[in-house]
Amino acid sequence: MSFSVTLQHRFDGFTLEAQFEAPKGITMLYGRSGSGKTTIVNALAGLLRPDAGRISSEDWVMFDAAAGVFLPPDKRRVGYIFQEGRLFPHLSVRQNLKYGAWFAPKDAPREAFDRIVDMLGIAPLLDRRPGRLSGGEKQRVAIGRALLASPRLILADEPLAALDDARKEEILPYFERLRDALEIPILYVSHAGSEVARLATTLVVLENGRVIRQGPAAEVLSDPDVTPMGASAAGVMLHATITAQHADGITEVTAGRVPLLLPQVGYPVGTDLRIRIEAQDVMIATERPRAISALNVLPATVAALRMGAGPGALAQLRAGDNLLLARITRRSVSALDLEEGKEVFAVLKAVSIPRTAIGDQRGT
Template sequence: MIRFDCSHGQGDFSLNVAFEAESGVTALFGPSGSGKSTVIRLLAGLARPQRGHIEVDGTVLLDTTAGINLKPHRRRLGLVFQDAQLFPHLKVRTNLGYGRFFTCAADRVVSFEPVVEVLGIAHLLDRYPATLSGGERQRVAIGRALLTSPRLLLMDEPLASLDADRKLEVLPFIERLRDEFAIPIVYVSHAVEEVARLAARVVKIVGGKVATVGTPSEVLAPNLLASASERFDAVSVISGHVVRYDPDFAVTIVRHPAGEIVVPGRIDNGHAPVRITIRSTNVTLAVGRPGQVSVRTILFGTVERVETDGGPFALVVIALVGGDRLYAFATRLALDSLGLDAGDEVHALIKSVSIDERAVPRLVHSQPPTT
């Protein structure tokens, strides 16, 4: 269990954040400059708040009232930043062992071999950082942090400096360490794809304060007044099960009670459900079953409500068959033409090319990204 409650001022910026989190990945999500990285610095002991209490698994790391403020090395927290920050003169093997050197023998509960296997870096052990790709360097940095046997792993936008291909390379490894090591993770990002894919719990921070806390589908759901001007970042997160992979067309068919979802690439997720992230601006609405159209993903549901603030846009909330909610932005002009209102049945059309495979867990490419 993580308990965080701190107030901190820095120049004109004021932070006042409180949240609790358990196992798995807790994402700190929000726009740049909202205070996410400041929370990480306070957790790690790299900054001291004016007022605060921080506790991890029953160990108090900070309590300004009681005068407790453990030094960073005594907090036993692993840190991974945007820049891998590896020692350039040391080979990967030595870089990995560096953090472990500062952990006392009694606390070394994470072994070298499982970390190397989970992160897929055995073939890199005798290489220097300068010879690695950006994705490989980040995997080594994650391994170094993990080998400190931390009680909590802090990841501050670890993929922000990577291009799309390198992100796709690293994300499955973060999933594996999430699933195979019993170490909670606090993950900072402003990328909805990463949050939807990795997190069990999301803390949205805006302007130094907690705006909302919940599951990815709850927190990433759009609100008209808050999101009409930021509608391109508003998403729905729905779950389904893989039916099959079609090698002829290189797409995966995911079953949802409201209809089949066609996802680019190959998903290998066994029997576990997968999360599909759909941007609310990429949904087209139709009254009645569409005829001959190129769109393959057509989901059926009922309009739950229509929200508008009098501007050009409306937010349509659709209760899909099966229980998930799908959000769609449309112009008020279009909705007026369709005559859609609460209680009406509707088909939602989603182009497969608009579904971001980066947000789909355990995506397997037919050709792995080169390194």
């Protein structure tokens, strides 16, 4: 199932003009605050009637301005996951979950209650009330309630923004499971690079109300011309496979024919991973460094150089089948005599890749 979205809407001082496809998996709306992400989510949920456009999936049309079609929110079969769980405080977890199922159409295919409870690991919570749940537990229950409504589309509007880092790390694996298990699209709003790299199947980049780039997440993230959050937040996503677990707490992976060493990852050999590498953590050398503490020294070629408006620059490096980004200074570009096609070495400290930047990609 895939959703096709075309929207035009004008506010005072802001115009949204967006067109994109949301296929199965997680389509991430990515951009700065005020770029139009939440406006799109509200239009899909039926909370905003756009001036023009169309939202449809195969023969299911939720909005068509030209044809005068505008389904109200309760007819759209959209599951909405908010920043806070928004659970009913007077109901138990079990009752909150069944409230979602109560809204499912009688003829809609239904997710099995036990399957959802097991997928989200909330069986021990069923008899509790929301006041006795942590922030992460509340979000897992909110996800289950949305799924049990038999939606055609899941909307997740910055669902981790209200959580601290520990709770985010708790929830991310459950979104990975949803991405890999569900047949329906998930439209996920974020401006956090780690969430994008770990979760996104498709990336839609927004800037000032317009889509400036869309496509497979790894491809879009490695583009040095697409940095909506600024060069300081640039980074790529690599697909890798665990090849060894070493006794000293280091995990060895292979990414695009290139070996990498990471802090220990608690998955078995053979597991496929998604790894985010931030541009600010990649150094460039024109000769292979010797006697340094960095464990990853990768032969690479400069694929592209982009000079910033200030003292900074962004270099795209090809290492094996991978594209990396390195955030450096204009002075370094000059001192190293960097140019496209030059052979260099990309240097990356293993400890610069935090556990939160490494996700399970089994099933994607």
